[in-house]
Amino acid sequence: MTPPPAISDAVTIELNAVLVALTGNQPLVLTLEDGALLPSGPFATEHPTLQSGVRAWVERQTQHPLGYVEQLYTFADRNRPASDGQRRVVSISYLGLTRERLSAGARDPEWRSWYRYFPWEDWRAGPSPLVAQTILPQLSTWADAAGAVAQQRERRQRIDVNFGDGVENWNEDLILQRYELLYEAGLVPETLQERNRAAPSAVEPVPGMPMRHDHRRILATGIARLRAKIKYRPVFFELMPPEFTLLQLQRAVEALAGRPMHKQNFRRLIDQQGLVEPTGASTSETRGRPAKLFRFRREIVLERSVAGTKLPLSRPI
Amino acid sequence: MTPPPAISDAVTIELNAVLVALTGNQPLVLTLEDGALLPSGPFATEHPTLQSGVRAWVERQTQHPLGYVEQLYTFADRNRPASDGQRRVVSISYLGLTRERLSAGARDPEWRSWYRYFPWEDWRAGPSPLVAQTILPQLSTWADAAGAVAQQRERRQRIDVNFGDGVENWNEDLILQRYELLYEAGLVPETLQERNRAAPSAVEPVPGMPMRHDHRRILATGIARLRAKIKYRPVFFELMPPEFTLLQLQRAVEALAGRPMHKQNFRRLIDQQGLVEPTGASTSETRGRPAKLFRFRREIVLERSVAGTKLPLSRPI
DNA sequence: CTTGATTATGCTCATTCTTAGTATAATTAA
DNA sequence: TTAATTATACTAAGAATGAGCATAATCAAG
Structure with a gap:
């Protein structure tokens, strides 16, 4: 146990934001580069706190006040070196809710429905057919492909807990776990890029637009947090x-x-x-x-x- | 909006851990330096992820496996420069649950009941008399001392929401908000150190051991998270x-x-x-x-x- | 101006979940 | 043998939840 605050190697901080707005009954998220990225910004020395850094940077870009800001998660991805090729990047992600949105229809900072990234998460008109028709069969194949019987059982149980049977037992809060399961099963393009860049997998990825880096995962984290939060705190008024x-x-x-x-x-x-x-x-x-x-x-x-x-x-x- | 991940100034990462164990009906937390600090460790390059960094470092020190690890919060304190006097420190705190505890009674890594730091949070034997007898009167004075009437009302409302009347309306999850309120009201020694180092405040601080830096705040965050979590996830079995x-x-x-x-x-x-x-x-x-x-x-x-x-x-x- | 479609809103009802008991059983210490 | 202590079964009132019926107020057509 090192008594004085221990000093580690220097790293670079990157801020990521899941900015949410709401228009015409669609939940929107701000994206860049044709929807492939979430907005990212620097954390500069002049900011007194992280939160104020996020606010300043977002508000300057969108020209709109952020109603609500909440930290999501911090992580250090070994696979993503800083672009100066030297320091490691630690990314800190935030969820932000905003009441109005800027430049509807703009191309670069662009608001998109989050269900374009997670089409299987939209059950507003009843059970999403994607789950029963596309996802569950593919996950089932994946479960059967496990080596040991015990592992097969474990996979099936995880599938069941997180996706239910496609009609019942759907828990909307589990969006992150579902994405992670699909990732593990190799059913999202992000996995392919990473693992099988040379040898593309045989399985067809599940519908839903991918993002670069781990941004779709960060988005899932934000949605999960928001879905959980509205159940005990009326943050939706910010939207x-x-x-x-x-x-x-x-x-x-x-x-x-x-x-x-x-x-x-x-x-x-x-x-x-x-x-x-x-x-x-x-x-x-x-x-x-x-x-x-x-x-x-x-x-x-x-x-x-x-x-x-x-x-x-x-x-x- | 800067499309490529923006690079900010270099910072140093510090990991903090709220390690919880349970013995003889007391909730214990691991401390250093006579209870004044939470364990802190470096985040070194060899660790693939932050979580594995925490695990490795804690397990090496305590010789015990960590049952459960969860990230708490990340923040950058402008007031705490890195000890090399150069880089800014970003601290990432974790909550860890462990089943057994090492070296009971040891002096340096020492397990202490968390109620030594937050005596007013122990309502196991009914309403803590500290709240009604000591804290509420002092907070009341603080509320009255506000300049504007509107501010007085706001303070009173916050006090009421977070502390109730000393007997009813106690919500155990609000431990962090309560600590922050006491901090703001100047009723904890941490405030005094920071603001009135030269001119010590007239008010007597509320009982409860302080910690250095913001460690008591981190501890409150950990307890709050744990108290909230046990209501929907049976993590207490890890203890x-x-x-x-x-x-x-x-x-x-x-x-x-x-x-x-x-x-x-x-x-x-x-x-x-x-x-x-x-x-x-x-x-x-x-x-x-x-x-x-x-x-x-x-x-x-x-x-x-x-x-x-x-x-x-x-x-x- | 009447009818049907559409949206808003008031109210009821059965079911389940909570809270707060009472009652009883099985031990040990004195 | 008795009192104290701990474990466990069972019950009943009240609150919260989930589902649906009924009615009100409007617009668009005919």
Whole structure:
């Protein structure tokens, strides 16, 4: 145990951002180079903290304030040397939510639906047919190809836990684990590039656009974090316009979760938790009965500490 | 937006670990230098990944395998220059759980109850008197001292959310926020060192041992993560011996959560989830009726993907 | 102006999950 | 033999959840 803070070799820090916005019921993520990369930036000495570094750099580029920023993960990839060929790169990734998006339709910083990268994650219209028809059969082949019987069983169990049967037992939070499983099974192009550059694999990769480096993995991490977070913290308001109808809010949450929700119960929950208040106005932009407009009650975030415990704490003291 | 991974100034990586063990119903954390520091180590080039770096370094030092390792947080503290006086330090902290502990009673790597650092967090015997008697009055003074009325109200609300009234509305997961609030209010010695080195503050710091640098903050982050995690993932088994009684398990969880639990309901939950299986043996180490011994069903971790949703997903598909 | 389609919203109901017990069993220490 | 201690089974009230029916308010066609 080295008492004084130990000093290691020098490394270079790279910041990566998963920037999320929401338009027309699509969850969007900011990409570069024809969707092949997430925005990356330097961490320069002038920034007092990492978070302020991310904010400064993103806001300068997008001209829009970041509503919410959260650190995702830090890792050091041995396979990715710094471009100066010398130092190792440590990348720190962040999730950022923003309310408006810049330059819709622009080519280089471009907003894309994240379901282009993870088409199997969109279950808003029911079970994604990709899972049952394409993914599960291929994963099944992979499981059978394992050497030992024990390993076959283990693979099958992991497949079952993470993908269910294609209809039931789908847990939208497991997006990262699912991507990792596909990666391990060699069913995403990223694997091929890395392992079989010389000898391309025989299996057809699963649909879904790849990214360079590990960026699709970082994106999966961001989506997973966001999907988990909305269940106990109303961060989705950071993505909404100042006023909205309850159906718009529901569609937004569904876009993030990738799952349909029960309309009446959704309203009941939002209402019970006192998350919104009516503005008094209503809108007739929809076809049917005009919907009341609501705004988010910002105070609530301070008021509540929310937490869904699973352990039998005695008395709600 | 800089397309190619941008390169920033060189920095030095420091790894910090919150290593947790459990003995005699006390949650222990490994410390150095008379409890003033968490173990820190270098991240050297030979390690393929950060996680393997942490494992290697910790296991070499403690001679014990780490059951579970999880990244906590990364940050760059402008106030802490590298000891070579040149490069900036970026510290990456990890949480590690270990089943046995080395050298009980040793002086330098020393295991200490984490409640020595956060005495107000121990509510196992009911509401901690420290909160109502010492902390809340001092925080109240601090709130009143705010300049603007709006700021006073905001402070009071934060106090209320994070500390409740000293008896009710205590959320054990908010340990980090509570520490940060005390820090902001100048009620922990760490603040004094930093801000008022010349002119010591008039207020008496709240009981609880401080640490150097930001180590007590890192510890709070680790405890918070662990307290939150045990609610949806049975990581506490990493801290248990191979065989245990249900009461021992309950005491372990209570030590982590800092809250008492309802015995019968605890058992029912553990049982329902199929987390344990009887070994067939029982123990008479306790005074009363002998308890059955159980072991953890490791398979269950694979089988279950657990998740407590708060949103009204339609049908449990 | 009537009808059907569409969206909004109020309300009910069965089921499950929690919380907080009571009751009883099996031990040891005195 | 009794009191204290620990383990375990069982129950009942209340809250939260998931599903659906019913009704209201609007627009687009005919």
